[in-house]
Structures are given as structure tokens and as C-alpha cells.
Amino acid sequence: MRKLLEFHRSPNAVKVRVGLNYKGLEYEIEEMMAADREPMLAAASWPMIPILIDGDVVMRDSLAILHYLEANYRDAPSLTPGSRDEIQTAEALLANLSPEILRIQWGLSPQFRKPEADREEAAIAEAREAMRTALERLERRLANRAWLVGDAMSIYDIVLACNLLPTRPPERFAEQSPIWRFFADHFRLDDDVRVASWIDRVVEHDDDWGGPPA
Numbered sequence: 001m002r003k004l005l006e007f008h009r010s011p012n013a014v015k016v017r018v019g020l021n022y023k024g025l026e027y028e029i030e031e032m033m034a035a036d037r038e039p040m041l042a043a044a045s046w047p048m049i050p051i052l053i054d055g056d057v058v059m060r061d062s063l064a065i066l067h068y069l070e071a072n073y074r075d076a077p078s079l080t081p082g083s084r085d086e087i088q089t090a091e092a093l094l095a096n097l098s099p100e101i102l103r104i105q106w107g108l109s110p111q112f113r114k115p116e117a118d119r120e121e122a123a124i125a126e127a128r129e130a131m132r133t134a135l136e137r138l139e140r141r142l143a144n145r146a147w148l149v150g151d152a153m154s155i156y157d158i159v160l161a162c163n164l165l166p167t168r169p170p171e172r173f174a175e176q177s178p179i180w181r182f183f184a185d186h187f188r189l190d191d192d193v194r195v196a197s198w199i200d201r202v203v204e205h206d207d208d209w210g211g212p213p214a
């Protein structure tokens, strides 16, 4: 049986589950522990999740796994945009937006690692404003379309939407994790934001979506 090594609440693991589910590919999951990287190193010479073991093939890195699934399971529903122009447009959106979004999120780690009382409100507010600015362009892009390009979800929707999952934390994740609770409290997008409903549309394909965001 296909196996996914993961940290269940990792956005990178969600990307792969969405891809596998969308394509209707069965898999089992094995939860890893940050304190013991041996199983990941043994499987893929790589100390991070997600790792997909598919028969004799071992793939690591969420985007590489999505491309692998796309290239090799072509009879399953496609996650590839319909034309070269659409692929290039989607690649450009991802290349422009993802680094900025990840930079903002990673910059918050000193805050969410502190006890709540010690957190710096000004730093959190500044990051929230930076996120709002970063998302303006995406909000315009989604003004008259359901997906980044074309009329169906593609791997680019999966990657970008899952990178933005901290702005739409699934209720179950927020219940289970203080980091997700932090993002739910400070970065949650309102329901009427187009980016919010687009993220929800992508993450609905995760088995463990757990209903509306926290």
C-alpha cells in the first residue's frame, strides 16, 4: 500500500493528501516525530516530511510529490493546467507570492513560541498588515475565477492555498495545536474574503479538513 510519512497538521502534508485524494489514490499515513528523524532518513535520506513511498518509488518534498503524481497517474483526474500559458501564469503567481507569505509566517515563530502574555502585539500587527498587502493581488486574481488558472484546481492552487492555510486554520488543527491556535486568533481571514473561500475549496479535499475554519 502507498504510504505517506507526515506530520499530520503540516501544510506540506496537507498538500500531498489533497493531491492523493483528488486523484483517488489510496494510501496509508504514518505519523512521524520531530524528535526521531531516523524513519525519514532511512526512507528518503531527508529529515523532513512529507515523504511518499509508492511501491519501489520514494519521493520527498511536497511539490516534487505532486509533480510525480501528476506525471505518473494520468488516468486519474488531472491537476495540471490546460496549457503552457496557464502553467507559466500559475508558476509566476507562485514564484511571486509564496516566498513573501512564507517569510511573514516564519518571521512570526519568535512570537508563537512565547507564552501568550509575552508576545509582542506590535510585531504581530505588522505581520498581519504585511499579509493583508501580500494577499491583495491574489484577491484581485480570484475576482472572477474560482481557481488560479483555468476552470479546475491545479497543483498551483494546492501549493499556494496550503501555504496560506494558517490564515484559514481548520478547526481541528486549532483545537490540537497552540501554533495553529495562534494563527486562528491573529491571522484568520474573514469568510467573505475570496482568498478564504478559495483556500477552503482546496482543503475540502483533505480527509481531515474537519469543517469550517476555527
Ligand SMILES: N[C@@H](CCC(=O)N[C@@H](CS)C(=O)NCC(=O)O)C(=O)O
Residues within 6 Å of the ligand: 007, 010, 011, 012, 013, 034, 047, 048, 049, 050, 060, 061, 062, 063
Ligand atoms: N520543501 C519541503 C519542506 C518540507 C518541510 O519543511 N517539512 C517540515 C514540516 S512542514 C518538516 O518536516 N520540518 C522538520 C521539523 O519540523 O522538524 C516540502 O515542501 O515538502
